[in-house]
Amino acid sequence: MTENWHQNLKNRNREELIAAAKDLFMKQSFLKVNIKDVCDVAGVSRVTFYKHFQSMNELIFEVQMEILESMTQFVRSAPSSIEMNGKQMLASMLNAWIDYARQHPGYIKFILLFDLHFEAYDYSKELKENYRNFVMRGKERHFLMDALEAGVKDGSLKFDTEPLSTAHFIFTSMMGLLQKMSLISKDDFNNELQDIQIANRFVDMLVQYLSTESDESPALK
Template sequence: MTENWHQNFKSKNREALIAAAKELCMKQSFLNVNIKDVCSAAGISRVTFYKHFQSMDELILAIQVEILESMTGYVKNAVSTEMSGKEMLASMLEAWVNYASTHLGYIKFVLLFDLHYEAYDSGQQLKEQYNLFINREKEQHFLLDALQTGYMDGTLRSEPDPLNTAHFIFVSMMSMLQKMSLASEEDQVTIQSDLRFAKRFVEMLVQHLSNERMA
């Protein structure tokens, strides 16, 4: 019991550090966030910080992974068992746009992380850790089930490599949503215009992948 309590306490401290760092990164570039600021915001000592993360780079990577997992989890939860493959795909892409529109800061963080990732001196070990995460996510792509269901039930056009289709959709969607995330929060006209375009893009994408004989 004592061991479980200690483990839970450690987990809560780690979660608090990630939450504090994430909040700071929503207000400014993660390149400007430091360990002192994170510890102060989380109410946790620097000594405790190093029990969970070896560096600020490792904490930033943890935020990136958490955001991506949160985003894909939200999208996957948009489906139900009675849906056809086409309906699953449409529902997931619509949920994705909805997630982005209410979490523009998270989408922008992913964009900035990806832009700085190759040039940022985060260390080879962390880069390998992130690459392993990305490769695992690609192999178990969160859109794959909807696509394969659609191929089997005939509502989506059969493709020789559904994994490549899933990757194409991911890159296309993220590029569009990241563009939307660059608008100033005060510029609601641009945000709403980008949001309408995103919804139209989803409709066109689903229509493009639809099996016309089953439409």
């Protein structure tokens, strides 16, 4: 009983530290946040922090991975019916991705800043290796693969569509668009609306290109 209580407390402290860091990172650049800031928001001591993370960098990596998992899970769960064909599943997932970015621009902006900083800053070899392993696991079984494979199998997507390479291309292209959207000021409604329209148009063109059929509204077919 005591052991379970301590383990639950340990898990809760870790979750509180991650939540506090994420909250701070959404308000300002993670480059400006330090361990004391996170501990103050989480309501824990520095001693408790170091029981879970060896450094601030390790916590930053943890937040990045949690945001990526949250985003991919949101997109993966978008198809609303088991009767959807692969093309409909793909369109549903890509439109959900746009919705996620619109609802969480801070998360998308964080991913952008992390990626830029990851390439430029000399993080420890262990952190880089752990993160690369995390990314490779995601690449090997990409969250768009089910829709793409289903589309090729049911004939709604072109038979020569190579699911894995197509999934990677879509990811890179979509993240570029969504990261641009994330940089728009919250008060700049017209530009935000324009970027969303561009993203929706890109999804339509992409699904249309991959589709075996030609129609004016591939995302709705």
